[in-house]
Amino acid sequence: MDYNFREIEKKWQKEWVDHRTYKVTEDPNRPKYYVLNMFPYPSGAGLHVGHPLGYIASDIYARYKRLNGFNVLNPMGYDAYGLPAEQYAIKTGQHPAITTEQNINRYREQLDKIGFCFDWDREVRTCDPHYYHWTQWAFEKMFNSYYDNDLKKAQPIDKLIAHLERQGTEGLNVAQGDDTVSFTAEEWNAMDDKQKSDALMNYRIAYKGETMVNWCAGLGTVLANDEVVEGVSVRGGFPVVQKKMSQWCLRVSAYAQRLLDGLDTIQWSDSIKETQKNWIGRSEGTEVEFRVKDSDVKFTIFTTRADTMFGVTFMVLAPESDYVSQVTTEGQKAEVDKYIDYVKKRTELERMSDRKVTGVFTGSYAINPLTGDAIPIWVSEYVLAGYGTGAIMAVPAHDSRDYAFAKHFNLPIIPLIEGADVSEESFDAKEGIVTNSPCEGKQGLDGFSLNGLTVKEAIAATKKFVTEKGIGRVKVNYRLRDAIFSRQRYWGEPFPVYYDNGIPRMVPEECLPIELPEISEYKPTESGEPPLGRAKKWAWDTVNKQVVENAKIDQKTVFPLDLYTMPGFAGSSAYYLRYMDPHNEEELVSKKADEYWRHVDLYVGGTEHATGHLIYSRFWNKFLYDYGVSCEEEPFQKLINQGMIQGRSNFVYRVGELSTADKPVFVSYNLRKNYKEVTPIHVWVNLVKNDILDIEAFKQWSPEYKNAEFILEDGKYVCGWAIEKMSKSMYNVVNPDDIVRDYGADTLRLYEMFLGPVEASKPWDTNGIDGCFRFLKKLWSLFWENRTDKWLVDDAEPSKDSLKSVHKLIKKVTGDIEAFSYNTSISAFMICVSELGQQKCHNREMLRDVVILIAPFAPHIAEELWHQLGEKGSVCDAQWPKWNEAYLQDNELQMTVSFNGKARYQKMFPADASKDDIQQATLDDERSKKYLDGKQIVKVIVVPKKIINIVIK
């Protein structure tokens, strides 16, 4: 009987579906394990071989855990909202739901062929109202919450309102917007609804704010910071400008410290933790208040170099800063306005590509609180409005940006560190002894001086001094910005928000979900409203039927609904919780399910989500944790980042001087140097095997190659190759379906893992796949003799060698899977199977263990062999074998004898020989005499089981 993978795989995939082999339910008697893949966005292109890499890796781990007695949750679903379906809809008028559904079906078909152990009963789709119900619900919960800095957790907004009613903003320590507002209880109580609503927006975790946003005209929508790279949109590469707009935002910044601290409690790679740390950007410094000369205006700056306060020679405000208008003098107003106008017109891209020194003097002076000096206040775009306070003190001697500015505008530079030469460039290092603080002949405030201290000491001393004097305070700043949460798009979750006289109100919880309406066209409206502006009738229906009735408001009133939709990361921020209890209509996840599954134990996905999804969902989960909805503060315990699979393109070489329009001539790779005009042309990789072109297939590939001629080497046409991104235009996309058809799913699974470490990026190269295919055939031939079709399995006593081979394998594979070192596991399988073959071992027990071990990697063949061995049930429910150390021991040890660290010869010893025996026997050995030869023995080092090193002089 041959290894007929087509029949085997078809048969078992059907059995698994029929028997619900992978269905999982909460079972308090078994330990749980939660394996999760980042769910895919179902794109129209379908899967290529790179996509399943992570799924296979996690599938192996899930199966391994199950074989070890764990109750394993391994779900799959779809991140179904997204831009491509919507852009396709704009072009063709086809509803994105239809496109998405088609793509999902295609994905599912492809996934099913690979033999994953997903529990499809738990599938979720972010675009399903039963699912986004809970996305909207979480948003409402965030709207109705604020962040208490003392308790370090989210709290119901009612608690804050009660505080405001009692004592205003007095004694409040909460996360809030950039402008700290304060008012009394009387003032609060005197406010009308609209004013109160506006004031609360400053505290809500989900809030609507007038903020600087990344506006992408090309996409017609705003974008979050992680969706913009180098001034252009990640999707589409359109330019992005900064614009002030009223948008929904999430106060992610409130959780900055917890997001940072949480990283120490989870097992993620250093590089991704580092990326998140950078993104959060914690920076400890000092805030100092500067008074404006001849004015009541005061403003605050943030600095990490408090030690340099004696060297401040000018101040700089961000162009967007509110202080600009307050400090600009009449005489400078025209020039400042002109400058601000210029800055506004520049896109992010321009700002980044040309870093010109620009700026303008406001006409005002600030008073340095330590020296009493009056220093000019400037405006420049190099100071960012979004970071710190949007204002800085400039110390040109010790900051390169300030230095460039000072040189350009001829402002003074005072060096503050002994021996620092600032004639050519600034001295930015945070080291040295402080001088000129204050300068000779001058006096610091109350005699304050930093001279003679190290930089570190000076920073500490200044912090202490300004705090005591009440002119400053220690402050921690974060680079992490609040997430802009609304998009001017159609294909996303609608906001459960309606407007009552301009006041945003949440749709009552019992009316959720607010379903995405049908609209006639997917473009923005003529008046510039988002696409949902076209859904007037729907808005009326929804509001009246669902909201107004419920709120018992006059039926004739039509409240406008919010016309925005939520961004892509909304739906992916809590999907791991929903998988725990996907059909629950009452809550996001039941207490019981959540407390059983708790959190994802193993999360597998790409690094590209490091500063997006992986930050947002940690934030989202922490918020839900504060309310006890999620019982773990960190959602993803261990994270594995699978590498990207690049494409391996093949080329044919067209010879210009020999080709005509209807008869092109191609030269084989190694002969191309013999011709002058040789043009490489991408050729579809499916027409090439082991870099040899299938000439007939190539001729049929395209009409223009019908009459092609070939200059061959050794009777073959050899193609060139290159590593490129896997893409249609390079003709290097490899479809897993083709591999499954030609080699089977088990070979595909093995080969994807054998390519290299899961975490490494590597090119797909089908050339090596035969090795894995051969291995499975060899495994098969331990059971069946191909020629005679004879069943070989017997119950004869296994030899010592066979026991050793199999137990070595058990030990190796167990260790390797735990370490996600799948490629070395497969090597071990190859060695073991080849050893058993040589030993002619067909022992039932040995083979049974091998079948269980291979089951996570190649489940189909394992299941088939399992049944042929006469075992009952599925191999999935077998018990993972344990190795026996006794079988692994040798009765003889082969050790290497070296002299002065140089290996010389091999020597055999009894396994139980003592160190002294080994040492003596080695010194007595004839071969040793040659190297000893009258030299003195300094030391003998015996490394157990490995090496004897004799140090001689």
Add this chain to the structure above:
RNA sequence: GCGCCUGUGGCGGAAUUGGUAGACGCGCUAGACUUAGGAUCUAGUUGCUCACGCAGUGCAGGUUCGAGUCCUGUCAGGCGCACCA
């Protein structure tokens, strides 16, 4: 500029705590069986050398009886952040 990671044959990649570098696979070479081989099997395959041997993990040093592994410097490639005060 700051931070992080990686450098091993023709290729993908192996090497517990420092202990015979190159496992395993691809490719290549030779042989066997074949009408045939892009099937299968066997043997070989880091380089130089007929050989004994010698050299060898980006480069230069260091620690050690012994370094791919540890330390210092340096070069190259990749990733993240970036006018963040």
